[in-house]
Amino acid sequence: MTSSTPQAEFWRGDFGNAYTDRNVASPAQMQARLALWSEILSHTISAPPATILEVGANLGINLRALRLLSSARCLALEPNDKARAILVRDGVVAAEDVCGGLASEIPFPDGAADLAFTSGVLIHIHPDHLAASLGEIHRCARRWIACVEYFSDKPETIPYRGHEERLFKRDFGGLWMDTFPDLRIVAYGFAWKRVTGLDNLTWWLFEKP
Numbered sequence: 001m002t003s004s005t006p007q008a009e010f011w012r013g014d015f016g017n018a019y020t021d022r023n024v025a026s027p028a029q030m031q032a033r034l035a036l037w038s039e040i041l042s043h044t045i046s047a048p049p050a051t052i053l054e055v056g057a058n059l060g061i062n063l064r065a066l067r068l069l070s071s072a073r074c075l076a077l078e079p080n081d082k083a084r085a086i087l088v089r090d091g092v093v094a095a096e097d098v099c100g101g102l103a104s105e106i107p108f109p110d111g112a113a114d115l116a117f118t119s120g121v122l123i124h125i126h127p128d129h130l131a132a133s134l135g136e137i138h139r140c141a142r143r144w145i146a147c148v149e150y151f152s153d154k155p156e157t158i159p160y161r162g163h164e165e166r167l168f169k170r171d172f173g174g175l176w177m178d179t180f181p182d183l184r185i186v187a188y189g190f191a192w193k194r195v196t197g198l199d200n201l202t203w204w205l206f207e208k209p
């Protein structure tokens with residue numbers, strides 16, 4: 001069981017609540033996410049996802065963009081109660097499609113979604129729990145896996161808003177490929193802050209065999 005890691009408690013508690021209060025789906029944020037997901041989804045044109053699972057959705061800026069770009073049914077996993085309530089209140093995800101929990105123990109069935117992804121979530125998972133988290137995301141993804149995270153050539157831990165042991169960067173795309181060698185890399189890219197409004201995010205899209 002990994003449900004009580006210090007990192008999970010951090011996101012379930014006051015820090016996660018304050019993050020959710022700050023995390024507004026502003027027009028600028030939405031525009032940036034729409035551009036990002038237009039690009040990623042363009043590579044799924046051979047089999048557009050009819051169900052999409054975001055692991056660590058918070059209040060759903062990605063899912064709000066995806067709902068505008070696709071008619072897919074959206075599923076969300078999110079450990080923070082306040083964020084989950086907003087997802088349902090705002091109609092981003094149907095109540096029955098939102099679950100509490102962690103990436104390392106996802107309460108959705110095998111192949112629950114055609115596309116499963118994280119965005120700014122693997123960076124907040126302690127390295128000891130990454131293998132279980134990738135395993136669960138892989139289990140829930142029927143065809144596509146996307147990963148949008150901060151990149152670092154070598155694994156490193158950097159302070160996050162004054163907190164230690166809460167932000168872990170690495171080559172997450174390489175980790176996905178090393179963990180599941182039969183994944184096919186479909187596309188990858190970099191959302192440069194200067195032009196996209198996103199925070200220098202690196203993204204990868206993989207296809208399961």
Ligand SMILES: C[S@@+](CC[C@H](N)C(=O)[O-])C[C@H]1O[C@@H](n2cnc3c(N)ncnc32)[C@H](O)[C@@H]1O
Nearest residue numbers: 011055056057058061079080102103119120121
């Ligand atoms: C930086 S926010 C990113 C939110 C959203 N994915 C986005 O891109 O706007 C990280 C989110 O991941 C959630 N989270 C943290 N640890 C998690 C874990 N182990 N499994 C699933 N979600 C987690 C947090 O509660 C928070 O909502």
